[in-house]
Amino acid sequence: MTDMLSENETAAHVDLFSKFDPLIEMRRNLLSTGQEDPFGLVMERVISPTVAVCNGRETILLGTYNYMGMTFDPDVIAAGKQALDDFGSGTTGSRVLNGTYAGHKAVEQALCDFYGMDHAMVFSTGYQANLGIISTIAGKGDYIVLDIDSHASIWDGCKMGDAEVVPFKHNDIEAMEKRLRRIPAEAGKLVILEGVYSMLGDIAPLKEMIAVAKKYGAMVLVDEAHSMGFIGPKGRGVAEDQDCLDEVDFVIGTFSKSVGTVGGFCVSNHPKFEIMRLVCRPYVFTASLPPSVVATATTSIRKLMHAGDKRAHLWENSKTLHKGLKDAGFQIGTDEPQSAIIAVIMPDLEKGAAMWEALLHEGLYVNLARPPATPANMTLLRCSLCAEHSAEQVQQIIGMFTRAGKATGILGA
């Protein structure tokens, strides 16, 4: 044991921030060229789901998750204002204490109706929904088998729990089966998949993967964050589209994408599901969503049930942009459009950042995505379309990409 220091002694100071030095240095190099900070954009005014004033410029938004354009829906706004007047600005408490209002029950009922499932549990964010459900249901001695390209919230849920974590190669059914086969038969197993993988915008072969998971006695959790509202005849997601939603034990989703506000949820038909409310720490030990948020979510979810026309228009947008960018000579993350996300692959971070800035000067905002968030160390310009983008806006976007691509040398002259 180390001796205690006497009054006039002090130990060497270790700066806990030293571990961030490589990243600080990388950012300094990038920004020293005069490059606008891709991670420091401020929207001064938001004009509609598809247009905002960014850094002083009117800009088309192609890097939000506002897939269904619900953020300015008049019914959604009215519901939020009414809830502010009737219930106040916040609950100041946990769902299991003073934080459950009529609105929280109403949004959970809207989710049960939307998915046709028996139980729904609402969390304060989508991140917490994955963190909470995964870390709580998969415990010591259990196995989690998951896709290597899973979202950070899924990995963090694994890290927070005590289960054995076994990843497999992205969307590789055989690699998944090999791992399931080797797990002791008596162990509890949870397979975690996503409907849409948000970096490349590709979808999972859920039907085949879930059939394999069930063959080995595993329970299945599917994160449908990027498909809700858009994919599937009723907007329930990729599992609905592939006709296997009944086989999914837990669907995780979010209010911060198509629903247009913030919050997360899990829906399930598991007969014992309600016990989660008492044992899931990220649900218990945090304040519940404000009344206005759950009111806007309820209205939005109920409108999304009947948004077939918007879904059709968003598919049109996705197909048009995918083809337009491919024809212009860009390398796209998927051969065919599979979701509302079109990922344009950049040669490297410097070129990607330059292209991002050139697009911003054109009046277009997209997401710059870089490792470690991206698979295979790729730098991506991620475009996410909105059902409120007009056909004209999509053509404008293709023109902006083509000009910026030539200006930065990413496209040949």
Place this chain on the structure above:
Amino acid sequence: MDREETSARIAALIEPFNKKDVAITDQTRFTDDLEFDSLTVMDFVAAIEDEFDIIISMNQQAEIETYGQLVDAVVKLQG
């Protein structure tokens, strides 16, 4: 399978991932000496898992820093 045979089979599997032809000893470290990134680790672990028909969970991988520790773990996992 004894330690020597296990080690020989792992040594053969490591070859395609050992881009700089680092000489492998029990003390060779995967991150520092072989410069494996997370994608390489996944592919390499999958190759070992398939060869020996075992699972090396990420929890177990976290305890393995050197080649020697890997061989010991694989010997143990084969039971």
